[in-house]
Amino acid sequence: MDKDQLPRHIAIIMDGNGRWAKARGLSRPQGHLEGVKRVEEIIRTASDMGIGFLTIYAFSTENWSRPQDEVGMIMRTFIMVLGQKANELGKKGVRINFLGRRQGVPQEVLKAMDDAARLTMNNKGMTLNIAFNYGARAEIIDAIKSITSQVAAGKIKSDDIDEKLISAHLYTKDQPDPDLLIRTSGEERISNFLLWQLSYAELYFTDKCWPEFNEEEFLKALNSYAQRERRWGGVKV
Ligand code: IPE
Ligand code: IPE
Ligand code: MG
Numbered sequence: 001m002d003k004d005q006l007p008r009h010i011a012i013i014m015d016g017n018g019r020w021a022k023a024r025g026l027s028r029p030q031g032h033l034e035g036v037k038r039v040e041e042i043i044r045t046a047s048d049m050g051i052g053f054l055t056i057y058a059f060s061t062e063n064w065s066r067p068q069d070e071v072g073m074i075m076r077t078f079i080m081v082l083g084q085k086a087n088e089l090g091k092k093g094v095r096i097n098f099l100g101r102r103q104g105v106p107q108e109v110l111k112a113m114d115d116a117a118r119l120t121m122n123n124k125g126m127t128l129n130i131a132f133n134y135g136a137r138a139e140i141i142d143a144i145k146s147i148t149s150q151v152a153a154g155k156i157k158s159d160d161i162d163e164k165l166i167s168a169h170l171y172t173k174d175q176p177d178p179d180l181l182i183r184t185s186g187e188e189r190i191s192n193f194l195l196w197q198l199s200y201a202e203l204y205f206t207d208k209c210w211p212e213f214n215e216e217e218f219l220k221a222l223n224s225y226a227q228r229e230r231r232w233g234g235v236k237v
Pocket of ligand 1: 014015016017018019020058059063074185210
């Protein structure tokens with residue numbers, strides 16, 4: 001594939017672990033464990049292809065409303081996988097970064113996140129954003145609070161507020177917006193993901209559930225992207 005036809009930043013809503021498991025007579029936790037394998041596969045593939053930024057939606061601010069045992073299982077799995085894989089990803093040059101609110105995340109999860117971020121902070125390869133306890137509306141609220149407090153302190157004037165300034169106050173500051181959004185499992189919605197940053201992203205939906213989304217499926221999404229004509233509100237030149 002032509003390098004300049006590759007997205008610089010790919011965002012993924014990894015959905016359908018539960019339905020994948022149910023369809024096979026397995027439990028939802030088994031679906032999540034199979035999903036973890038695809039996460040590893042897609043991170044490896046994206047990093048090997050030279051993708052600059054990969055953002056994966058791992059846990060939303062709304063996902064706390066799930067049954068307590070499922071939430072607990074996701075937290076334990078997250079701690080375990082971060083502990084086991086951060087080192088390996090670090091060796092590939094991947095820099096692990098987290099998007100989301102820290103408030104409300106259990107201490108031991110925060111520790112695993114901080115360890116993984118610290119271990120990989122000086123890496124120069126792909127940036128892996130893991131959206132955890134992430135909600136786009138919460139992100140926008142946090143940005144507004146931060147901007148208004150700077151206005152109140154006289155550090156900036158309200159006239160200075162523009163798109164660049166707002167982007168600089170989001171969790172994704174200093175990063176390009178996603179070029180491509182992938183959502184698995186047949187659902188065609190955004191579910192409170194990167195509302196600001198996705199303004200001009202190309203959208204790719206597939207009926208495959210996340211545990212089925214292997215390297216081959218990922219390449220199909222990239223092929224689809226390579227055929228898109230992006231216009232940014234202009235006309236084709
Ligand atoms: C995605 O799969 C994983 C998370 C949201 C953590 P789901 O758990 O949402 O699976 P479905 O949508 O119920 O099939
Ligand atoms: C979106 O999936 C969140 C993650 C993938 C972490 P959900 O399964 O939570 O979204 P809805 O409920 O189908 O919109
Ligand atoms: Mg779901």
